[in-house]
Amino acid sequence: MTMDLDKSTRKPFVRPVEASWWTKKGFYLAYMLREGTCLLVLAFVLEMLGLYIMTALHITDIQHMNQAGLESLQSYIKFLGHPVMIAFNVLVLIAVLYHAFTWFPLMPKATRVIIKDRKSGLYKLLEGKYLVALLVLAFVATTAAGIIFFYYPQLIAKLLTPLGLFEDALKGLFGSKGLPF
């Protein structure tokens, strides 16, 4: 036998990583799609922000909106009524539902439920009371959002200021002295 056992002939082969690796497996593709939904959600947030700016920036006092505000709001609503925008919103809804449903089986992994000395699952704990959980969650989320948006518009404005957005509009709203906080 002609083996040379004094010098190593080792030559590991490192397989290259293809850029398209995530398209080769359903599981990876599903994951990438879920991650991708964030882009649509971002666009949707901008859409909502537009709505907010069109209205909140023209509120003269807490109950009333000035004429300019009403007009810009109407034009924005018209813009939203465009078939392209409706299609976009349907797409966002599908994306969000996709995210929610594929996230559903993953979420319990971040929790640890032990009942009677044995591991149990988060959903087992809820025992099918998903609707209740969902309603509670929706109530809490909308209340919190409502409070923030309608009682603290300045806070939102402040958050936007560093981005240099809407500076003029804000100045118009709060006077040339700048922001009141």
Added chain:
Amino acid sequence: MDVVKADVAIVGAGGSGLRAAIAAAELNPELKVALISKVYPMRSHTVAAEGGAAGVARDDDSLDYHFHDTVAGGDWLCEQDVVDYFVHNTTRELYQLEHWGCPWSRRPDGRINVRPFGGMKVPRTWFAADKTGFHMLHTLFQTSTKYKSINRFDEHFVLDILVKDQQVYGVLTLDMQNGVVRMIQAKSVIIATGGSNRCYRFNTNGGIVTGDGMALAYRHGVPLRDMEFVQYHPTGLPGCGILMTEGCRGEGGVLTNKDGYRYLQDYGLGPETPLGHPKSKYMELGPRDRVSQAFWQEQQKGRTIKTHLGDVVNLDLRHLGADYLEERLPFICELARAYVGVDPVKEPVPVRPTVHYTMGGIETNGRTGTRIAGLYAAGECASVGIHGANRLGSNSLVETVVFGRVAGEEAAKFAAENAHTDTEPLVKVAQESLDKALSVVSGERNESVSQIRNEMGDAMEEGIGIYRTEESIKKTIEKLTVLKERYKNIKVNDQSTIFNTDWLTAIELGFLLGNAEAMAYSALNRTESRGSHQRLDYTERNDEKFLKHSLATYNPDGAPTITYSDVKITKLPPAKRVYGIEAENAEKAAKEAQAKGSSINGGNQ
């Protein structure tokens, strides 16, 4: 040739090897410990042990009971002083594993739980569900990473131990990944390579359990002791041989034949115990040799079940319920579902006896030392003397840590007292060994490794199975002789140096053939029936002639020489080995005799 110097070299990194390494590192952190294994440590076959490890833990148990169960279970072929040391150290070692993180199953109050096992008077089997060996091995491996002085040589195949003038000086290894030979010069060497059950075709063992260490010690003149005692585990899956732990029966599982009858009551293990209420030493909690033999008897009577995977009986666990099975025997459920398509919750599991354990092994003294200075052996590869003619379930897992530790400490002491010798002459010895190993693969040859291996496995099953006769053993010996001759002409196709498993399996086959011969000749010469060695032509135990260890000594050209050595009896003189109601009656009689004033050893404390 690459040369590495160490103080202690340990061959094998299963339970015993890892425990030895830690013991050596703790006793003397100055010593360099080389831990060598042909696989990564967590692949070692300790990993497959399921049921548990024995250690006296309950208030109603005693060291004397453990001693008595072990010696009687071994049909009095145990070294009683060694058993005594063993039972005194099991619990300490198991607690040590607990301190290292082993996830033992617990009682509600947070203390260790124990389960009953076969041949045990009081439940004393510590368990981690049904993956005890797995958890012990991983605990030991992970703990071993704490010690800087332990230097691992993973995937290093040991080709030979280096012996000169009856002293060991290291080992010759093949680094499988790099394809280079590496001599590890050491002052002391521990062999901890496990059993040799791959001599048989159907076994519960992994492919790596090829008795390498046994064969190496054997070839260097250390006798293999009590090799005829090969344990058939009563409950392996048909076809693949995968183990269904004795814990199944410990938890209350029962064995039934084709008529649904609990046949063990017909073989000195009865009377029948109520379903779901296992009773120590009764019925399904009889010792392994007896339960396996009962299967053979049933088979002769035509009362086993015929399947396309051979004859089986049923292991019925259904009455334990899904929840309890999921808690206590989850792995069993997983295995049965995957490998025979049976859900133990709903159906009985088909099982048959399967080769499981080599009771014999490298002859050592009670401190794991061999006849070669500096060479120690521990675990299944060794015959330290605690298993006798039949090992009790859960004694071997704890043996790995009790005697692994002893070996580690003894080898460390020896290494500290001795200096390294010149390397050059050792390299020469190593080169000779290497040439021998390489000679297996040179020249024009035509015999197939797998064919010889299969024929050996079948011959061993046929001739040296649960029951043996002179005729059957002789037939197997003839076959082995032919196979050894054919082995000289074995063909290795693979010429690569990197992960050349073709070559290594050929070398392993050489190890197995030698060990098989030691088993066969030891079995032929023991003309009595004792424990797992049952002769149909000599059905009785013969203490006068055979209360002795068999010693198989290697002869390079031809059959091993079989001689005998004495068995150390300290406090429990040989008596009839009884289980079931017979045992209870015998115990009563003994108690009465004791009450009358005579002194009987080995009873209550």
Added chain:
Amino acid sequence: MADKMKITVQRYRPEQDQQPWDQSFEVEYTRETSLLEALNQIKDTQEPTLSFRWSCRMAICGSCGMMVNGVPKLACKTFLRDYAGQEMRIEPLANFPVERDLVVDLSDFIEKLERIKPYIIPKKDEPQPGEQREYIQTPAQLEKYRQFSMCINCGICYAACPQYKINKEFLGPAALTLIYRYNEDSRDGGKEERMKLVNQDTGVWSCSFVGYCSECCPKGVDPASAIQLGKVESAKDYLISMFKKGE
């Protein structure tokens, strides 16, 4: 009756080959035949130079991880019957360098397991039990980490993990799971040391929760869960350290 299966195995012989190539075999199989048995059948009767790791045959030693039609699996727990009517393509475990045929270089994985201090580090302020006594650990305390102690180190989760695929510095599923296993053990006092590794860029925050590791784990360890729980711990750690800085 035995059926037939075409099995294509990716071969790589370091001394002869510049890159891997395919070799196909036909094997007979029955209901019980595992992929491991089929490979052994190939090695014994058709191609003795085919190299692969294996030992226990019962899904506990962790040796025989390999890619089966692109999915990382244990060969011994993969059955040909489940691929009836298809072909099987076997490759070495993904994301590891190939040493030869189906044998991969696991040294990076093993080194990571060792790096995380996978052993009990006794608590400094609590006495340890004596030689003949255990730590008290209730079944509920055991349950907190039990599942995460079931890892057989087969490396399948690393082959499943896209993060490990693109960043070999990532500690990876099994090592992070092992950290969580010891951190949650009521006997252990080493959490603070191990959290340093968890908090690093190469720790839990390299995980983007693809979840395929848990999908492929042959022992139901659910490493993705251990990592997400590790993120919770890491976040807590971060908050606490913010308060500590303020002191």
